[in-house]
Amino acid sequence: xxxxxxxxxxxxxxxxxxxxxxxxxxxxxxxxxxxxxxxxxxxxxxxxxxxxxxxxxxxxxxxxxxxxxxxxxxxxxxxxxxxxxxxxxxxxxxxxxxxxxxxxxxxxxxxxxxxxxxxxxxxxxxxxxxxxxxxxxxxxxxxxxxxxxxxxxxxxxxxxxxxxxxxxxxxxxxxxxxxxxxxxxxxxxxxxxxxxxxxxxxxxxxxxxxxxxxxxxxxxxxxxxxxxxxxxxxxxxxxxxxxxxxxxxxxxxxxxxx
Numbered sequence: 354x355x356x357x358x359x360x361x362x363x364x365x366x367x368x369x370x371x372x373x374x375x376x377x378x379x380x381x382x383x384x385x386x387x388x389x390x391x392x393x394x395x396x397x398x399x400x401x402x403x404x405x406x407x408x409x410x411x412x413x414x415x416x417x418x419x420x421x422x423x424x425x426x427x428x429x430x431x432x433x434x435x436x437x438x439x440x441x442x443x444x445x446x447x448x449x450x451x452x453x454x455x456x457x458x459x460x461x462x463x464x465x466x467x468x469x470x471x472x473x474x475x476x477x478x479x480x481x482x483x484x485x486x487x488x489x490x491x492x493x494x495x496x497x498x499x500x501x502x503x504x505x506x507x508x509x510x511x512x513x514x515x516x517x518x519x520x521x522x523x524x525x526x527x528x529x530x531x532x533x534x535x536x537x538x539x540x541x542x543x544x545x546x547x548x549x550x551x552x553x554x555x556x557x558x559x560x561x562x563x564x565x566x567x568x569x570x571x572x573x574x575x576x577x578x579x580x581x582x583x584x585x586x587x588x589x590x591x592x593x594x595x596x597x598x599x600x601x602x603x604x605x606x607x608x609x610x611x
Contacts, residue, residue, distance in 0.1 A: 359421075360385040360561050361406065361529060366415030368401055368585075375401040376412065377585040383529065388555050388562045390572045393582035394605055399565045400442065402582070403531050406563070407439050408432040419529075434462055436528035440535060444514045448507030452517050455506055456492060459524025460485040492520045495557075496550060512543035519550065523558070530554065532564040536571060544568065548575060569606075573597060581605070 361383040368376040376398045383389045391399050404410040406417065408427040417424050419435065429439075438459075446455050493502050496516050501509060506517050515535060522530055535551065536544045548571055554560050566572050572579060573593040581589040581602050588601040596602055 358385045359383070360419070361563075362418040363402075363406070364416050364418070366402075366405060366412045366417065368398075368405060368410055368412045374585050376405070376582075378415070379582065379585070379587045380415075381580045381587065381590055383561060383563055384577075385561055386555070386559060387577040388551070388564065388575050390576040390579040391563060391565050391582065392567075392569070392572055392579060393588075396584065397582040398585040399582055400533055401585075403439070403533055403563070403565065406432075406529075407437050407531060430462075433525060436526075437531065438522040438525040438527035438529070439531045440515075440518045440522050440533055442534045442537060444511070444518055446506045446514060446518055446521070449505055451503050452498060452506055452509075452520075453486070453489060453493065453502045455517055456489045456520045456524050457485060459521040460489065462525065489520075489524055492523050495523075495553070496520050512539050512546070515539065515543075515547065516550070519547075519554075523554065523560075527560060530560050530562045532562060532566075534565050534567065536566060536568055544571060551575060569597075 359382045363382065364380050366376055366379050367374065379398075379402065391402060393399055401410060405412050408429045408431060411426050419437070447458070490502075493499055496519065498513065498516055498520070501513060501517075506514055509517070519532075519535065532551070536547050539547065551562060551564070552575065555562055564575070576593055578590070578592055579596045580587060581596060581599075583601075583605045588605060589596050589599040591599075
């Protein structure tokens with residue numbers, strides 16, 4: 354983790370759907386350059402929290418500050434334009450498009466030429482497209498998926514689809530990368546590969562990462578700090594060593610009655 358500058362600050366956020374409280378007065382922060390894990394049992398409010406951070410949900414109470422500025426209500430594309438990228442629990446790719454074309458969609462917000470020039474694919478628009486393709490090819494090399502660059506992603510194994518989705522998020526050049534269960538459904542070898550890429554993204558690109566992951570061993574190995582949610586409440590927040598020895602966390606994962 355870097356020097357401790359706060360990149361994103363969640364302050365007393367509460368989110369409810371009707372009478373159901375998904376998040377209840379939760380506060381934590383994410384420091385620039387760290388890998389920050391959000392963990393908890395099923396139904397803890399983890400994905401809801403990511404949805405709040407990237408603007409998909411709007412909390413009824415509390416506020417979020419990004420780069421030191423308190424955010425107004427915003428939509429996901431506005432969060433993306435500010436440097437927040439996202440992957441999902443269930444792979445959300447264009448299954449009939451190739452790996453390269455899927456990753457290129459992550460460059461959409463970086464394209465400066467209007468639709469007319471892009472349709473012509475001539476002159477300045479063509480030069481811009483070549484530049485973006487070069488950037489995406491570098492991501493493909495970085496993620497070691499050169500062999501599937503022209504393959505339709507719908508034909509790929511699940512683990513490789515997850516890697517393509519990571520590539521699309523990286524194509525946005527995010528300041529903050531939100532990973533929602535990046536290793537769900539993977540075998541041991543695929544988890545090891547994804548863990549390596551997450552660390553490399555953090556160290557090579559300097560990308561700050563917030564991730565949700567159920568594999569506690571992976572979380573303890575990767576994370577600088579961990580926040581633990583249970584039934585929408587924060588029950589622990591600290592380093593991996595602090596969290597794994599916290600009795601509330603032990604009780605939550607062992608299913609001790611409340």
